[in-house]
Amino acid sequence: MNAWALARRTVAHNPARAVLAVTGVGVIGALLFNMLLLSRGLLVSFRDLLDTAGYDVRVLAAQGSMVHREPIAGATALANAIGQLPAVERVALVRTDSAVATVPGRQTRGVTVTLVGSTENAIGGVWDIVKGSSLPLVSPAGSPPPLIVSTGMASQLQLEPGASLQIRVTLPGVASALPAIDCRIVGIGHFTFESSDEYTVATTMEGFAAVHGAEDRDSADLVLVASRSDAGPSAAAAAIALLRTDLRVYSNDQVLEQFNQNAFSYFRQISAILSSMTLAFAFLLVATLLTMSVNQRLGEVAALRALGFPRRRIAANLLCESALLVGTGGIAALPLGGVLAVALDRILRGMPGVPARLHFFVFEPRTVLLYAALLGATGVLAALYPIWLAARLPIAATLRREIIS
Amino acid sequence: MPAGTVTALGHVSIRIEAGDYVAISGPSGCGKSTLLHLLGCVDRPSGGSLVFEGRDVAGLTESERSRIRLTRIGFVFQRFFLLPMLTAWENVELPQSEAGVPKGDRRARTRELLDYVGLAERSGHRPSQLSGGEMQRVAIARALANRPPLLLADEPTGELDETTGEQIADLFDRVHEGGTAIVVVTHNPVVAARAGRRLAMKGGRVVDA
Numbered sequence: 001m002n003a004w005a006l007a008r009r010t011v012a013h014n015p016a017r018a019v020l021a022v023t024g025v026g027v028i029g030a031l032l033f034n035m036l037l038l039s040r041g042l043l044v045s046f047r048d049l050l051d052t053a054g055y056d057v058r059v060l061a062a063q064g065s066m067v068h069r070e071p072i073a074g075a076t077a078l079a080n081a082i083g084q085l086p087a088v089e090r091v092a093l094v095r096t097d098s099a100v101a102t103v104p105g106r107q108t109r110g111v112t113v114t115l116v117g118s119t120e121n122a123i124g125g126v127w128d129i130v131k132g133s134s135l136p137l138v139s140p141a142g143s144p145p146p147l148i149v150s151t152g153m154a155s156q157l158q159l160e161p162g163a164s165l166q167i168r169v170t171l172p173g174v175a176s177a178l179p180a181i182d183c184r185i186v187g188i189g190h191f192t193f194e195s196s197d198e199y200t201v202a203t204t205m206e207g208f209a210a211v212h213g214a215e216d217r218d219s220a221d222l223v224l225v226a227s228r229s230d231a232g233p234s235a236a237a238a239a240i241a242l243l244r245t246d247l248r249v250y251s252n253d254q255v256l257e258q259f260n261q262n263a264f265s266y267f268r269q270i271s272a273i274l275s276s277m278t279l280a281f282a283f284l285l286v287a288t289l290l291t292m293s294v295n296q297r298l299g300e301v302a303a304l305r306a307l308g309f310p311r312r313r314i315a316a317n318l319l320c321e322s323a324l325l326v327g328t329g330g331i332a333a334l335p336l337g338g339v340l341a342v343a344l345d346r347i348l349r350g351m352p353g354v355p356a357r358l359h360f361f362v363f364e365p366r367t368v369l370l371y372a373a374l375l376g377a378t379g380v381l382a383a384l385y386p387i388w389l390a391a392r393l394p395i396a397a398t399l400r401r402e403i404i405s
Numbered sequence: 406m407p408a409g410t411v412t413a414l415g416h417v418s419i420r421i422e423a424g425d426y427v428a429i430s431g432p433s434g435c436g437k438s439t440l441l442h443l444l445g446c447v448d449r450p451s452g453g454s455l456v457f458e459g460r461d462v463a464g465l466t467e468s469e470r471s472r473i474r475l476t477r478i479g480f481v482f483q484r485f486f487l488l489p490m491l492t493a494w495e496n497v498e499l500p501q502s503e504a505g506v507p508k509g510d511r512r513a514r515t516r517e518l519l520d521y522v523g524l525a526e527r528s529g530h531r532p533s534q535l536s537g538g539e540m541q542r543v544a545i546a547r548a549l550a551n552r553p554p555l556l557l558a559d560e561p562t563g564e565l566d567e568t569t570g571e572q573i574a575d576l577f578d579r580v581h582e583g584g585t586a587i588v589v590v591t592h593n594p595v596v597a598a599r600a601g602r603r604l605a606m607k608g609g610r611v612v613d614a
Contacts, residue, residue, distance in 0.1 A: 001495060001502050006488075013490030303486030306447050307500055307547070308475025310468055396442040403483050403560075 025329025033337030117208025132161030132187030145207025479548030
């Protein structure tokens with residue numbers, strides 16, 4: 001009978017202890033698995049969102065930040081210059097603003113929306129049309145600005161393609177004097193970066209300018225660039241940075257790095273602290289149970305040693321016992337952790353301003369490997385003290401003590 | 406107050422020959438079990454020498470002494486110390502498995518031993534399902550599993566009633582007749598009477614041989 005078989009029998013012989021250990025490790029393991037999913041989840045999901053959009057370089061004004069962007073002046077000329085670069089495949093200008101949308105003829109207050117204007121009729125994966133058509137390349141003169149509205153908004157306001165919608169741009173902190181402009185809905189779509197607490201409306205750059213009146217027609221908040229596959233985003237970003245000094249140019253990797261160092265680092269730190277704590281709890285639980293188990297079986301261990309079982313065999317038995325308890329609990333923790341991750345992800349994605357498609361907990365095979373390695377190491381460490389206790393046992397004195405007791 | 410050094414055994418010279426049957430008796434604390442543990446290579450003497458089959462035990466590593474205990478010495482304890490999660494069969498098979506005996510040989514030897522101690526019918530029972538006498542018989546079968554030339558027993562009837570004790574003594578007789586040397590520490594005069602040599606100990610010394 002090898003060490004595994006003996007460990008299995010020992011564990012089965014003490015069902016209460018086994019259930020306690022497996023349940024404890026299961027719960028702790030679920031939390032650990034969650035924390036590991038969280039540690040990289042945002043990064044992986046954000047990378048996925050950026051890649052889905054179909055652009056791998058982003059150009060911003062030097063002032064402002066990645067989140068609070070300042071307008072880039074002379075955007076059309078800049079887009080043309082960028083488009084001429086050999087490393088660039090295509091360019092799109094993007095403007096965003098806050099606006100109020102009202103359905104004509106309804107006695108309801110308008111809803112606040114994020115208004116997006118773009119030079120492209122469909123900005124890659126930024127929105128996916130689910131009904132109607134995309135923005136037209138050219139709008140007939142005098143026709144109302146075309147709109148794509150988000151699915152959530154269409155559902156809330158019962159909007160269909162062909163319906164009219166009035167858009168009035170709002171200015172932060174002041175009453176807007178801009179008039180409400182009649183627009184026409186051409187399509188309904190999913191917006192990749194829309195959060196659960198906001199509605200998004202997209203239009204053409206001309207439509208965006210129309211709802212703003214005549215002012216500031218040649219600016220953009222963001223320039224999206226797709227690099228040529230043979231050049232790559234780094235070369236494209238480097239070439240764009242040479243065009244103007246008042247710009248900041250980021251490849252997707254650099255955007256990720258920025259977020260990773262700033263916004264996401266809180267989650268990473270929380271994850272690291274909670275992971276360490278869960279591992280400490282798992283260590284304490286298994287070490288305590290194994291130590292208790294050894295203390296209850298001192299006579300048996302001493303007898304086995306007297307019968308000629310070497311120390312390494314006793315150590316192997318305890319190591320296998322630990323591995324069995326931690327392994328079973330660890331495997332049971334995976335589905336539990338998965339369910340918990342889905343629930344927590346739903347809660348966190350409901351936070352204001354978080355894109356609905358951004359996930360905090362993302363499954364990756366490497367996370368399972370890391371989880372298994374961490375739990376395995378914990379199981380080994382937890383077995384060390386009981387192993388030392390059993391291996392160093394004075395055989396004769398223990399047998400004598402067991403007889404007297 | 407620091408504990409002082411206790412000399413458990415002193416001036417003891419004993420030679421166990423193949424096929425001997427030796428009983429050691431004496432009052433509690435006289436050093437009987439210590440002597441048994443020395444003979445069984447569990448302990449090493451702090452002075453003097455202990456030679457087992459021509460090898461000086463003091464010069465052996467822990468691993469070498471373990472191997473001797475596994476293959477050359479059988480141990481029977483007062484409290485049996487069977488593994489509670491294993492059946493009688495598995496308890497007897499375990500030392501053979503540790504010694505690397507092939508599976509077929511293990512099975513044959515285990516069957517033979519359980520039959521020998523009269524427990525062939527109880528081979529699938531766990532220790533908790535056996536009586537004290539049955540547990541001790543399984544323990545004796547386990548001790549004989551690797552065909553050791555020396556069997557050491559520490560108060561093997563200490564936990565048993567008189568009748569069962571006599572059955573165990575009978576079993577020791579049969580083991581001895583099979584050629585195995587036996588050293589038994591016992592307070593039981595019935596068991597001691599079966600031995601060919603009887604040693605009496607007192608204060609860590611052999612006072613009567």
